[in-house]
Amino acid sequence: MKLSQLKVGNKGIVKEFTDLEMSVKLMEMGCLPGEEVRVERIAPLGDPIAINVAGYQLSLRKREASTIILL
Amino acid sequence: MKADIRVALVGNPNTGKSTLFNALTGLNQKIGNFPGVTVDKKTGYCDLPDGRRAEIVDLPGTYSLYPKSKDESIVFSVLADQQIDQQPDLVVVILDASNLKRNLLLYTQVADLKIPIIVALNMMDLATRNGITIDIDAFAKKLGVHVVPISARKLEGIDKLKAAISYANKLALQEDTIDVHAIAPQLIAQIGEEMAVENPYYALQLAHQHEHLTFLSPGESNRIEELEQVHGFHSQKAQATETIARYNFINDLLYDTVQKKETAQEETWSNRIDKVLTHRVFGFVIFFGILLFMFQSIFAWSAYPMDLISTGFVWLQETLHKILPAGPLTNLLADGVVAGLSGVLVFIPQIAILFAFISILEDTGYMARVTFMMDKLMRKVGLSGKSVVPLIGGFACAVPSIMSTRTIESWKDRIITIMVTPLVTCSARLPIYTLLIALVVPNRNIWWIFNLQGLALTGMYLLSLVSAIVVAFVMKLIIKGREKGYFIMELPVYRMPRWNNVFMDMYTRAKTFVLEAGKVIIAVSVILWVLASYGPGKRFERIDQKYSQPQYVKTMKPDSLNRVIATEKLENSYAGILGHVIEPAIRPLGFDWKIGIALITSFAAREVFVGTMATIYSVSGDADNIESVKVKMGNAKNQETGQPVFTLAVAASLMMFYAFAMQCASTMAIVYRETKSWRWPVAQFLYMGVLAYVVSFITYQLLK
Numbered sequence: 001m002k003l004s005q006l007k008v009g010n011k012g013i014v015k016e017f018t019d020l021e022m023s024v025k026l027m028e029m030g031c032l033p034g035e036e037v038r039v040e041r042i043a044p045l046g047d048p049i050a051i052n053v054a055g056y057q058l059s060l061r062k063r064e065a066s067t068i069i070l071l
Numbered sequence: 072m073k074a075d076i077r078v079a080l081v082g083n084p085n086t087g088k089s090t091l092f093n094a095l096t097g098l099n100q101k102i103g104n105f106p107g108v109t110v111d112k113k114t115g116y117c118d119l120p121d122g123r124r125a126e127i128v129d130l131p132g133t134y135s136l137y138p139k140s141k142d143e144s145i146v147f148s149v150l151a152d153q154q155i156d157q158q159p160d161l162v163v164v165i166l167d168a169s170n171l172k173r174n175l176l177l178y179t180q181v182a183d184l185k186i187p188i189i190v191a192l193n194m195m196d197l198a199t200r201n202g203i204t205i206d207i208d209a210f211a212k213k214l215g216v217h218v219v220p221i222s223a224r225k226l227e228g229i230d231k232l233k234a235a236i237s238y239a240n241k242l243a244l245q246e247d248t249i250d251v252h253a254i255a256p257q258l259i260a261q262i263g264e265e266m267a268v269e270n271p272y273y274a275l276q277l278a279h280q281h282e283h284l285t286f287l288s289p290g291e292s293n294r295i296e297e298l299e300q301v302h303g304f305h306s307q308k309a310q311a312t313e314t315i316a317r318y319n320f321i322n323d324l325l326y327d328t329v330q331k332k333e334t335a336q337e338e339t340w341s342n343r344i345d346k347v348l349t350h351r352v353f354g355f356v357i358f359f360g361i362l363l364f365m366f367q368s369i370f371a372w373s374a375y376p377m378d379l380i381s382t383g384f385v386w387l388q389e390t391l392h393k394i395l396p397a398g399p400l401t402n403l404l405a406d407g408v409v410a411g412l413s414g415v416l417v418f419i420p421q422i423a424i425l426f427a428f429i430s431i432l433e434d435t436g437y438m439a440r441v442t443f444m445m446d447k448l449m450r451k452v453g454l455s456g457k458s459v460v461p462l463i464g465g466f467a468c469a470v471p472s473i474m475s476t477r478t479i480e481s482w483k484d485r486i487i488t489i490m491v492t493p494l495v496t497c498s499a500r501l502p503i504y505t506l507l508i509a510l511v512v513p514n515r516n517i518w519w520i521f522n523l524q525g526l527a528l529t530g531m532y533l534l535s536l537v538s539a540i541v542v543a544f545v546m547k548l549i550i551k552g553r554e555k556g557y558f559i560m561e562l563p564v565y566r567m568p569r570w571n572n573v574f575m576d577m578y579t580r581a582k583t584f585v586l587e588a589g590k591v592i593i594a595v596s597v598i599l600w601v602l603a604s605y606g607p608g609k610r611f612e613r614i615d616q617k618y619s620q621p622q623y624v625k626t627m628k629p630d631s632l633n634r635v636i637a638t639e640k641l642e643n644s645y646a647g648i649l650g651h652v653i654e655p656a657i658r659p660l661g662f663d664w665k666i667g668i669a670l671i672t673s674f675a676a677r678e679v680f681v682g683t684m685a686t687i688y689s690v691s692g693d694a695d696n697i698e699s700v701k702v703k704m705g706n707a708k709n710q711e712t713g714q715p716v717f718t719l720a721v722a723a724s725l726m727m728f729y730a731f732a733m734q735c736a737s738t739m740a741i742v743y744r745e746t747k748s749w750r751w752p753v754a755q756f757l758y759m760g761v762l763a764y765v766v767s768f769i770t771y772q773l774l775k
Binding site for chain 1: 134135137139169170172173176201307308310311314315318341342345346349350351352354355439443444446447448456557558559560561562563564
C-alpha cells in the first residue's frame with residue numbers, strides 16, 4: 001500500500017521507497033523505514049497532504065507520497 | 072567592529088534560531104551578503120561575560136548538510152571553506168527539544184566535521200508539555216559537548232549560553248557519531264591523501280558537493296569526479312546509507328536519555344486551528360480577508376503619523392527659506408533635497424505597517440499554511456506553493472523576495488517566480504498609488520466598512536497578483552525545463568508572534584529602505600533640481616526680459632506673474648526639454664511633459680516619482696506658498712484647457728504604468744546575480760515595459 005492511498009486519520013508504517021532520490025529527502029525529514037505515519041489533512045484543493053511523522057507535521061505532494069510503500 | 076571569536080548559529084528551520092540571534096545581538100546587527108553569493112548574511116555582535124566580543128553569524132535554516140536548495144547550500148560552504156576568512160571558531164547548534172530526533176540529524180553531521188560545538192536546547196517548555204523528559208546531563212555526556220537548555224522566546228538561559236560560548240574549547244570535544252569511513256573507505260582515504268584533508272566526513276562531503284563548492288578549483292573538482300568514477304561512488308546511495316546510520320545512532324542516544332510518556336493523543340491546539348484555517352472554504356475566505364484587512368490597515372493606521380511627518384517637512388522647508396539667505400544653494404536644499412526626501416519619508420509609516428504584517432504572518436506559521444493551500448493552484452500556472460512566499464513578500468520589496476526564491480528546489484519554478492515577482496505591488500509603488508488614489512478617489516465609506524480609497528488600493532494589489540499569475544502561466548508554456556520539482560515541507564506548529572522579533576524586523580527593514588532609498592533620492596533630487604532650474608543658452612534671461620515688459624507687470628498680479636514665469640522657465644529647463652522630447656511617445660497614455668520627467672527619473676527606482684513631483688511642483692509653484700505634494704498636484708491645471716491635470720483617466724493610466732513597468736535597478740541587478748545571466752533581467756525589462764505601455768494606453772483611452 002502506498003502512503004498516498006491512506007485516508008485522513010489513517011496510520012501506516014513505512015516499509016520502503018520506490019524512488020531513491022526522493023527517499024534521501026524523505027528520510028532526512030524523519031520518514032524512515034519502521035516509522036509510523038498518519039495522514040492529518042488534505043489541502044483544500046486535494047493536494048498536497050499533511051502527515052504526522054516523528055512528532056511533527058510534514059506536508060508533501062501526493063506524487064511524492066506515492067513513492068512511500070507502507071507495511 | 073572587531074570580534075574576538077566567530078560563532079555560527081546552525082539549526083533546522085522553525086527552531087527559534089532567529090529569535091536566539093535577536094536575543095544575542097539585539098539592535099547590533101546588519102544584513103549583508105556572503106562573499107561571492109547573494110544569500111542574506113545576518114551578522115551581529117554580542118558581548119561575552121569575560122569582556123570579549125563575539126561575532127554571531129545566522130546561517131539559513133536547514134535539515135541537513137546536503138542542500139536541497141540554493142539557500143541551504145550556503146551552510147556547508149561557510150562551515151567548510153578554509154580559504155576565505157569566514158570559518159567559525161565555534162558552532163552553536165540549536166535543537167528543538169520537542170522534536171529532537173529530526174533535529175539531531177543535522178547535529179551529527181556538523182559534529183562529524185569536528186568544529187567545536189555547543190548545543191542550545193530550545194523549547195524545553197513545549198517538550199515538557201508534550202510529556203517528554205530529557206536527562207540533560209546524560210545527553211551532554213553521550214555527545215561530549217556542552218548542552219545549554221534555553222527558552223529563546225522568554226529570553227531564558229541566554230546568559231548561560233553566553234557564558235558557555237566564552238568558556239568554549241578551541242578543540243572539538245564531541246564524540247564521533249557514526250563510522251564515516253565505512254560509507255566509502257577507499258574514496259575517503261584517497262581524497263584525504265590528495266587534498267590534504269584530515270577529517271573523513273569533510274572528505275566525504277567534498278565527494279558529494281564538489282560541483283557546487285566555489286572554493287574548489289576546477290582541477291580539484293575534476294580530480295574528485297575521477298576518483299568517484301574509479302571507486303564506483305553513488306552519491307544518493309551513500310546519502311541514504313549515511314542517513315540510516317545516523318538515525319541508528321540517534322535512536323540509541325534518545326533511548327538512553329529521553330523518556331516519553333505515552334499519553335492518549337489528544338488533539339493539539341495547532342491541529343484545531345488548522346481545521347479552520349486550511350478549511351476548503353473558510354481557508355481561502357480567511358486568507359483573502361487577511362489580505363484585505365492588511366491593506367485597509369495600511370491606510371487607516373498610517374494617516375495620523377503621515378500627516379505629522381508631512382507637516383514637519385513643510386515646516387522645515389519654510390524654515391529653511393526663512394533662515395537661510397535667498398539664493399540657489401538655499402533653493403537647492405529646500406526645494407531639491409528636502410522636498411524630494413519628504414515625498415518618500417512620509418511613507419515610512421505605511422511601509423513599516425506592511426513589513427510588520429508580513430513578519431507576523433511568517434512568524435505565526437500561517438505563511439506555511441498558505442503555501443500548503445495554494446500549492447496545487449500555483450502548480451497549475453507553473454509555480455510552486457513555495458512561490459507564494461516570494462509573491463507575498465513582493466508586497467514589501469522584490470529584492471529580498473527574489474533572494475528568497477532560493478528555497479524553491481526546481482529551476483523552472485524558481486525562474487518563473489523570479490520573472491513575475493516584480494509585478495507584485497511592492498512598497499515603492501505604495502506612495503505612488505496612495506498619492507494618486509488620494510487625488511482622484513473620494514475618501515468615503517460604502518456599506519459602512521469599506522473605504523473607497525482602501526478598496527481602490529486593494530484593487531491595485533489584487534491586479535498585481537492576477538497579472539503575476541497570468542504571466543507565470545504564459546511563461547510555463549514558453550520556458551523549457553525537464554527536472555521535476557518537489558514539495559516536502561514542514562508545517563510548524565502555530566505560535567504567537569514574537570513581538571520583539573516583529574518589531575526588530577520592521578525596524579531593520581524600514582531602516583534599510585530609508586537608507587538605501589534615501590541615498591538615491593537625494594542624488595536624484597539634486598540632479599533634478601539642477602536640470603529643472605537651469606536651461607540651455609540664454610532662454611531663462613529671455614523669459615525674465617519678456618515678463619519685465621510693462622504690459623505684463625501692469626496687467627498681472629505679482630503672484631500669478633511669478634507662477635507664469637516659473638512655469639515657463641521649467642518648460643525651458645533641461646528637464647523640461649527632456650520631458651518635451653518624450654512627450655509624443657507618452658501623450659497617448661495621457662501624460663504631459665511634467666509626468667514625462669517623473670517617468671524618466673523614476674526609471675531606476677519607482678520611489679523617486681513622488682520626490683520628482685515634489686521637486687517639479689516646488690520649482691514651478693511660487694515659493695511663498697509651500698504646500699504638500701498632494702495639494703500641489705491637485706491644484707495643477709492643464710495650461711491649454713484649464714482642466715485639472717490629474718483626472719481619473721490620467722491617474723489610473725499612471726498607476727497602470729507604475730504597476731507593470733520594471734522601474735527598479737536593484738531588482739534587475741539582483742535578478743542578474745541570482746540567474747548569473749543578463750538574459751533574464753533583460754527579458755523581464757522588455758516584457759514588463761511592453762505590458763506597461765499597452766495597459767496604460769488601453770486604460771487611458773477607455774476612461775478619458
